[in-house]
Amino acid sequence: IGGAIAAGVGASVLLADKGEDGSPELRRLIGRADEICAESRGRFQVVAERSPAGPDAIARQYDDLAAISQDALVALRRLAPAPREVRDRWQDYLRLRRRSVDYLRRARDAAEARDQRAFDRALARNAGEGRRRFAAARDVGLEQCSRGG
16 A cells, blocks of 8 residues: 555656646645645555444544544645635535544444444445545545545
């Protein structure tokens, strides 16, 4: 996984510096955001691949997943302000990322409460919004951030 992530990060940095469309600020934002997303996705996949036994272990897994997503969101927010040319789209993307963290926390809470229905609902909503989140990332020009799990 580490090699694939490093290659993805390298590719996003090269794209950001190649003189693609957009201002230098936008290219920097895209490069740095994609680095954050590639690193976060790698960490997320490692935790998601666990096979927890029982509601308490599942709750811990989703707590870890929410923490990884929250860390990435904080790092992405630190890249602000976004260039004017993508400011609204960037804010939409960050809003959807925040909602994903909330859904992961709801899944954790449902696992702790042993509420299968609430757990399934949280995961279904997160997956449903995932398509919108990845589309929002593409609208900004992000490569790594627009890829699912």
